[in-house]
Amino acid sequence: MKINTTRLGEVEVDDGKIISFPRGIIGFKKLTRFCLLPYKDPIQWLQSVDDPDVAFIVSDPFSLFNNYGFKVEDFVEEYLECKRIEDMAVFVILVVENNQLFANLKSPILINSANMRAAHLFIADDSISMKALVERPPTETKTCGCGCSH
Numbered sequence: 001m002k003i004n005t006t007r008l009g010e011v012e013v014d015d016g017k018i019i020s021f022p023r024g025i026i027g028f029k030k031l032t033r034f035c036l037l038p039y040k041d042p043i044q045w046l047q048s049v050d051d052p053d054v055a056f057i058v059s060d061p062f063s064l065f066n067n068y069g070f071k072v073e074d075f076v077e078e079y080l081e082c083k084r085i086e087d088m089a090v091f092v093i094l095v096v097e098n099n100q101l102f103a104n105l106k107s108p109i110l111i112n113s114a115n116m117r118a119a120h121l122f123i124a125d126d127s128i129s130m131k132a133l134v135e136r137p138p139t140e141t142k143t144c145g146c147g148c149s150h
Helices: 074-079
Strands: 002-005 009-012 033-038 044-048 055-059 088-097 100-112 117-120
Touching: 002 044, 044 088, 074 117
Parallel strands: none
Antiparallel strands: 002 009, 033 044, 044 055, 055 088, 088 100, 100 117
16 A cells, blocks of 8 residues: 655555554544554654654654553453454654653553554553653664564
8 A cells, every 4th residue: 555644755555554543543533544664763653544744753662761661451452452462562652852852651552463453542650751751772672563663
């Protein structure tokens, strides 16, 4: 499938790599189809398939923060139809402000790489930061079934 993007022009994406967000992404509920496009490993673009202007910079939070973690409720795993934890990929949205890189750790994106179904969560834990400074460069990445690095 060919998709148009504002940042990368027209790109070819395998239909099996289209990520479905049945409930959309927070703030973008009507956009439900996305794909991951490479940028600078382990950073990627989460690009809307339907709106070339909508893309998020994302990364695996575990490669950026050694102590990051949160509890995934059973209903989330059921919603994503996740049978194996190994199929779950986690990403956080990154933003650049004043030449510094920040991660929103409070709203991770979970993708079931077995069926490409995803959810954008909000973690109701005050100890988790919505704007965590990325202080060190990523050190290790792995590739999962959805074609992302984490």
